[in-house]
Amino acid sequence: MTATSPTTEVSRGGSHELVIDGLRAGVAGLEVLTGVDLVVRSGEVHAVMGPNGSGKSTLAHVLMGKPGYQVLGGTVTLDGEDLLRLAPFERARLGLFLAPQDPIEVPGVGLHQTLTEALAGRGMSPDDAKGSLAARALVEAQRVGLETRLLERPLNVDLSGGERKRSETLQMALLQPNIAVLDELDSGIDIDGLHDVAQRVRDGVAEWGLGVLAITHYRRLLSVLQPDVVHVLVRGRIVASGGPELAGELERTGYAAFETAARADDSGTGIQN
Amino acid sequence: MRRRAEAWERFAATSVPTEAEEVWRYSGIDGFDLDAYAPAPLAAGLESTLAVARRLADSLGPRAGLVVTRNGTIEAIEMERSAPEALSVTNTRTAPRAAAAPETLGELAPGRDAFGELHDAFVSDVVLVGVPRKTVVADPIVVVHLVDPGAHGAPGVAVFPHMLVDLGTSSEAGVIELTAPIVSDGPLPAGDESDTTPSPMLLVPVTELRVADDSHLRYGNLQVLGQGATSIALQASCVGRDASLQSFTAGLGGRYARVRTDSDLLGQAGRTSLLAAYLGTGEQVHDFRTLQDHHAPRTESQLLFKGAVADTARSVYSGLIRIRKGARGANAFQTNHNLVLSEGAHADSVPNLDIDENDVRCSHASTVGPIDEEQRYYLETRGIAPAVAERLIVLGFFSDLAGRAPFPGVGRWVEEAVHRRMAGRLSAQGGTDG
Numbered sequence: 001m002t003a004t005s006p007t008t009e010v011s012r013g014g015s016h017e018l019v020i021d022g023l024r025a026g027v028a029g030l031e032v033l034t035g036v037d038l039v040v041r042s043g044e045v046h047a048v049m050g051p052n053g054s055g056k057s058t059l060a061h062v063l064m065g066k067p068g069y070q071v072l073g074g075t076v077t078l079d080g081e082d083l084l085r086l087a088p089f090e091r092a093r094l095g096l097f098l099a100p101q102d103p104i105e106v107p108g109v110g111l112h113q114t115l116t117e118a119l120a121g122r123g124m125s126p127d128d129a130k131g132s133l134a135a136r137a138l139v140e141a142q143r144v145g146l147e148t149r150l151l152e153r154p155l156n157v158d159l160s161g162g163e164r165k166r167s168e169t170l171q172m173a174l175l176q177p178n179i180a181v182l183d184e185l186d187s188g189i190d191i192d193g194l195h196d197v198a199q200r201v202r203d204g205v206a207e208w209g210l211g212v213l214a215i216t217h218y219r220r221l222l223s224v225l226q227p228d229v230v231h232v233l234v235r236g237r238i239v240a241s242g243g244p245e246l247a248g249e250l251e252r253t254g255y256a257a258f259e260t261a262a263r264a265d266d267s268g269t270g271i272q273n
Numbered sequence: 274m275r276r277r278a279e280a281w282e283r284f285a286a287t288s289v290p291t292e293a294e295e296v297w298r299y300s301g302i303d304g305f306d307l308d309a310y311a312p313a314p315l316a317a318g319l320e321s322t323l324a325v326a327r328r329l330a331d332s333l334g335p336r337a338g339l340v341v342t343r344n345g346t347i348e349a350i351e352m353e354r355s356a357p358e359a360l361s362v363t364n365t366r367t368a369p370r371a372a373a374a375p376e377t378l379g380e381l382a383p384g385r386d387a388f389g390e391l392h393d394a395f396v397s398d399v400v401l402v403g404v405p406r407k408t409v410v411a412d413p414i415v416v417v418h419l420v421d422p423g424a425h426g427a428p429g430v431a432v433f434p435h436m437l438v439d440l441g442t443s444s445e446a447g448v449i450e451l452t453a454p455i456v457s458d459g460p461l462p463a464g465d466e467s468d469t470t471p472s473p474m475l476l477v478p479v480t481e482l483r484v485a486d487d488s489h490l491r492y493g494n495l496q497v498l499g500q501g502a503t504s505i506a507l508q509a510s511c512v513g514r515d516a517s518l519q520s521f522t523a524g525l526g527g528r529y530a531r532v533r534t535d536s537d538l539l540g541q542a543g544r545t546s547l548l549a550a551y552l553g554t555g556e557q558v559h560d561f562r563t564l565q566d567h568h569a570p571r572t573e574s575q576l577l578f579k580g581a582v583a584d585t586a587r588s589v590y591s592g593l594i595r596i597r598k599g600a601r602g603a604n605a606f607q608t609n610h611n612l613v614l615s616e617g618a619h620a621d622s623v624p625n626l627d628i629d630e631n632d633v634r635c636s637h638a639s640t641v642g643p644i645d646e647e648q649r650y651y652l653e654t655r656g657i658a659p660a661v662a663e664r665l666i667v668l669g670f671f672s673d674l675a676g677r678a679p680f681p682g683v684g685r686w687v688e689e690a691v692h693r694r695m696a697g698r699l700s701a702q703g704g705t706d707g
Contacts, residue, residue: 064654066650067646067650087659088650088653089653089655089656089657089658089659089662092653092654092655092657093656097654098654100651100654103651104647104651106651106652106665106666106669107670107673108668108669108670108671108672108673109652109666109668109669113665114652114657115655117652117655117657117661117665118655118656118657121656121658121661122656154669154672155651171655175655175656
């Protein structure tokens with residue numbers, strides 16, 4: 001809070017860059033990320049795939065600064081700004097967005113109210129925020145297939161898994177972040193819903209140059225998202241990167257080969273700590 | 274006069290309570306010095322009193338009538354043209370004794386303590402709201418109790434407001450009591466720490482609600498006293514057959530504010546809904562003691578009290594459900610939730626059951642805990658500063674209660690007051706923008 005506030009002005013259509021360099025991080029004393037290198041720029045879609053326990057969600061939370069995760073080494077910058085020294089809300093104001101895997105219920109706090117405060121926090125006057133939101137929210141609700149009556153409801157309360165993912169996507173569209181980290185946007189949502197939210201994200205790439213880091217288990221999401229690059233995360237680091245065809249290969253062969261290689265690699269070099 | 278003298282003798286013969294007594298545990302009563310207060314002198318009527326009261330009442334929505342007291346003395350009674358003629362709002366000190374009133378005054382809530390006796394010894398006017406049988410009063414009667422601390426310094430004023438609401442059979446009405454320090458202008462009080470020179474004052478208010486068979490009363494009580502006030506209030510109600518009471522209490526002000534709520538369900542299938550919201554900041558102490566007393570079959574009581582404490586504030590909730598022999602088929606629910614917003618704040622929650630009948634349904638639940646870290650983090654990921662996230666979550670915590678308030682105007686008022694209090698805290702902390 002005492003740190004200098006990051007600039008709240010978000011330049012539209014400019015080029016933004018999230019740079020993850022040698023990131024090592026852990027939770028509860030266990031090193032989960034063992035050295036992640038990744039660069040996501042405006043207009044690019046990156047997919048991160050990996051088996052359970054490979055560190056995918058940890059990566060998402062460490063990027064956003066969730067309490068309880070420890071950064072053990074490496075750097076993360078957004079447009080040159082050191083993200084790791086910023087509080088989560090400051091990272092968000094800098095243009096980072098996280099759609100969590102399981103968006104939680106916040107009783108009594110409305111979606112509309114939340115977005116109004118979120119925009120106010122980015123320097124928009126409360127009246128402007130309210131005014132511009134009301135109309136845009138209706139349009140976005142249509143695009144992501146969220147019933148408009150849910151806009152007035154408390155955040156995620158009594159919403160199905162699919163409705164939560166549609167709500168996350170709507171919030172992303174209204175906040176127009178520079179870089180969005182989507183943690184399993186495809187979990188808990190049916191095929192139609194998946195298509196709606198993935199299409200909205202894809203449109204964001206075209207509309208305002210959104211950069212995407214999509215974490216997923218499945219290729220389904222990627223058929224609409226059309227990633228430029230697919231990364232394979234195994235044992236806390238990226239062991240392979242390739243074009244969209246890599247996702248297809250993973251679906252046929254699984255992660256076993258990558259895991260075996262990574263394990264051999266680990267025992268060769270030895271895991272630190 | 275005789276009543277007064279007797280009460281004074283009884284008071285003198287009673288010892289002032291101590292925390293050793295269970296019903297005063299956690300209250301801080303041991304540090305209380307009664308000699309620091311003197312009964313308020315009769316105040317001269319001021320034009321401004323009425324203006325202040327009207328402004329406060331206007332913020333609560335339409336009303337059937339307005340009663341204004343100042344330091345316990347009734348200053349004005351204004352009825353709206355829309356109010357039914359049969360409705361009677363009087364001062365029992367000046368009006369001829371109404372059939373129902375003074376003989377039975379003080380009969381509710383047996384087992385009164387020293388403060389009850391003190392009240393009886395010093396009470397001046399009694400606001401009597403009489404609703405004859407089969408009369409329906411749509412808009413609430415608003416009773417504004419203003420306290421004028423007068424000149425600063427000891428002794429502080431001691432004030433003893435009293436209201437009796439008497440609903441005849443098959444009638445319907447609403448009454449809202451609002452207790453506030455007299456502030457001639459500025460925003461509506463939120464019971465906050467904005468009064469920088471808190472004036473010491475002692476209030477011992479008594480409210481009696483009699484809801485006869487087949488009648489329905491909605492009741493609201495809003496307390497926004499300053500940080501120098503000690504308030505020891507009693508709300509006693511009795512509800513008849515097929516009758517209902519919906520009650521909502523908001524405790525926002527006071528240095529030490531205690532409310533004892535005694536709810537008697539005397540006739541079969543009578544129902545009460547008892548709701549309360551409280552928010553303490555600074556060094557405030559809020560202390561609630563409730564009794565849901567089921568005397569008759571198929572009676573139902575629903576209690577939901579929710580509070581938040583910040584800084585070094587404290588709160589106490591202690592409640593008892595009593596199901597007496599003969600109250601077969603009774604349903605009683607008691608829920609108390611507390612948010613603890615600061616390390617130095619503290620909340621106690623003590624629910625109790627005392628059941629002397631079979632075939633009843635009772636439950637109690639209570640929680641005390643900090644703001645959910647996951648919720649705060651989730652809001653932060655949207656770019657909302659932690660202090661603003663906290664305000665949203667606290668407002669959200671109270672929103673279901675406010676939504677169930679028996680008067681929409683009261684629910685709104687509470688939400689706005691909580692909003693102002695939390696926003697004030699935010700700026701006082703020098704927290705980041707929002």
